Amino acid sequence: MPKSLTTSEPNILRPEDFDPPLKRKEPSLPGYWTLKEIATELNISFRRVGYDITGYPQKNIEPSLKAFKVGPIFLVSDENALEYIKRYRERKKS
Template sequence: MPKSLNTSENNILRPEDFDPPLKRKEPSLPGYWTLEEIATEVNLSTRRIGYDITGYPKKNIEPNLEAFKVGRILFISDENALEYIKRHRERKKS
């Protein structure tokens, strides 16, 4: 996360900071995103998002998203999910 020029604290992304706004209105678990919610947001398959979490050596995909598993569901913290969505949107623009 980039740091502010005025302070040593990290900048915090919020859902209100995105343009166009995020599609998710109500979180299934406050403070966390599910794999399906992120996939819907960035228009990728859940399998591709899963590869970004676990990595996939056959296709040279390195893990770049942290998540934890509860039962069969993967949860991603708000901070990591919003950072991932922002990176994906910026990559898509260029």
């Protein structure tokens, strides 16, 4: 996360900082987001979020989201998920 120019502490995104507010009220696993939760939040396909984690060379999609693979599912930390959601929303506004 980038640091603020006025303080030495990094800027931390919180769910309350989003406008419009996030749809997810209760996490299925505290501290982490699943691919399905991120896809639902952004109204995109589950597969698209998966490609942003693993990459897809045939379509020239580079990995842009860090996640942990736990068995058959990927878990994204709150910090990374909120940053990804913010970037995606900003990209859609442009």
